Amino acid sequence: MSLIELQEVVKTYGSVKALRGLNLSIPEGCLYGLLGPNGSGKTTTLRILSTLLEPDSGQVHVAGFNVLGNPRAVRTRLGFVAQDIALDKILTGRELLQLQGDLYHLRSSVKDLRIAELTARLDMDSWIDRRCGSYSGGMKRRLDLAAGLLHQPKVLVLDEPTVGLDIESRTTIWNLLRELKSLGTTILLSSHYLEEVDVLADRMAIMDNGRVIAEGTPADLKKELGGDRITLRVQEFSDENESEEVRSLLSSINEVSHVVINRSQGFSLNLVVDDQNVLPLIRQCLERAGFSIFSLSQSRPSLDDVYLRSTGKTLMDAELELAGKRDVKLESKKAMR
Numbered sequence: 448m449s450l451i452e453l454q455e456v457v458k459t460y461g462s463v464k465a466l467r468g469l470n471l472s473i474p475e476g477c478l479y480g481l482l483g484p485n486g487s488g489k490t491t492t493l494r495i496l497s498t499l500l501e502p503d504s505g506q507v508h509v510a511g512f513n514v515l516g517n518p519r520a521v522r523t524r525l526g527f528v529a530q531d532i533a534l535d536k537i538l539t540g541r542e543l544l545q546l547q548g549d550l551y552h553l554r555s556s557v558k559d560l561r562i563a564e565l566t567a568r569l570d571m572d573s574w575i576d577r578r579c580g581s582y583s584g585g586m587k588r589r590l591d592l593a594a595g596l597l598h599q600p601k602v603l604v605l606d607e608p609t610v611g612l613d614i615e616s617r618t619t620i621w622n623l624l625r626e627l628k629s630l631g632t633t634i635l636l637s638s639h640y641l642e643e644v645d646v647l648a649d650r651m652a653i654m655d656n657g658r659v660i661a662e663g664t665p666a667d668l669k670k671e672l673g674g675d676r677i678t679l680r681v682q683e684f685s686d687e688n689e690s691e692e693v694r695s696l697l698s699s700i701n702e703v704s705h706v707v708i709n710r711s712q713g714f715s716l717n718l719v720v721d722d723q724n725v726l727p728l729i730r731q732c733l734e735r736a737g738f739s740i741f742s743l744s745q746s747r748p749s750l751d752d753v754y755l756r757s758t759g760k761t762l763m764d765a766e767l768e769l770a771g772k773r774d775v776k777l778e779s780k781k782a783m784r
């Protein structure tokens with residue numbers, strides 16, 4: 448049975464189409480990862496699931512309940528840990544959790560027990576009675592996670608829960624998510640970290656431009672890519688035309704597929720090779736055309752390659768492109784003034 452179900456969901460903000468017919472189905476007990484560059488619609492999706500935002504059209508169900516028809520039933524079964532943390536600075540962490548418990552109508556004894564359990568589990572004992580205004584980013588993240596877990600939700604939705612955390616805090620959160628999963632909680636988390644989704648998620652989706660463009664288990668998505676990945680840089684090329692020439696040379700080799708120029712890394716090239724013995728062929732082909740190899744590395748396919756095949760760019764390139772568009776908008780606004 449699927450605990451989270453979105454069908455053909457559309458959401459626009461004025462002229463911005465944030466979701467363009469999104470379909471997603473998350474089985475019960477699954478730890479599901481949602482990847483995608485900035486602006487691809489992850490937060491919009493999670494806010495709709497959490498009843499904080501209404502879709503323009505489409506069907507959305509959580510734990511069998513329609514989020515529009517029965518938002519209260521959804522809220523009691525779902526915990527949401529938002530991307531932007533807004534904590535009251537005056538309250539202490541404990542007071543904030545108590546307030547959260549009251550909002551969920553938890554009995555006093557249950558509330559105190561849950562707060563004690565979560566304080567110990569998330570290693571918050573030494574600072575839980577300090578005011579939230581004095582917390583570091585990692586402390587805020589942990590407190591926010593505890594608030595989302597207080598009412599023991601069946602479904603936990605987290606928007607980039609480990610962004611900006613040190614390795615120790617990230618590991619604490621990863622372990623907690625694994626533990627919750629083993630107890631039967633269905634978890635949906637968005638992330639920018641390919642590694643995080645790779646190690647944690649049972650299944651995953653890559654979003655781009657308000658739609659899901661790839662879906663499956665991380666292992667299957669990588670396996671679908673077949674051969675090894677090669678990253679290659681040629682000594683001479685420094686601009687797009689030369690890298691384009693090398694790209695078409697390499698594309699003509701039968702055993703080579705998906706040759707993509709990686710703009711964020713000095714016009715290096717990423718390619719997928721079917722045959723382990725293709726390296727001499729690549730060398731010969733380039734040398735004949737007067738190019739010599741500066742660096743070359745070969746590895747098993749990663750989620751970055753899955754992303755590359757789905758979108759034609761790396762996650763990093765997609766984000767640079769978006770940042771570029773923002774800069775152009777900013778420039779044209781300045782010019783209009």
Ligand SMILES: Nc1ncnc2c1ncn2[C@@H]1O[C@H](COP(=O)(O)OP(=O)(O)OP(=O)(O)O)[C@@H](O)[C@H]1O
Pocket residue numbers: 460461463464465483484485486487488489490491492530
């Ligand atoms: N309140 C809003 N008003 C107008 N546009 C919005 C609003 N919220 C989001 N958007 C736009 O909707 C699109 C999707 O945004 P969303 O926040 O869902 O993306 P995201 O995948 O979570 O991005 P990020 O990785 O940066 O968190 C973007 O183009 C964004 O600018």
Ligand SMILES: [Mg+2]
Pocket residue numbers: 489490491530606
């Ligand atoms: Mg977001």
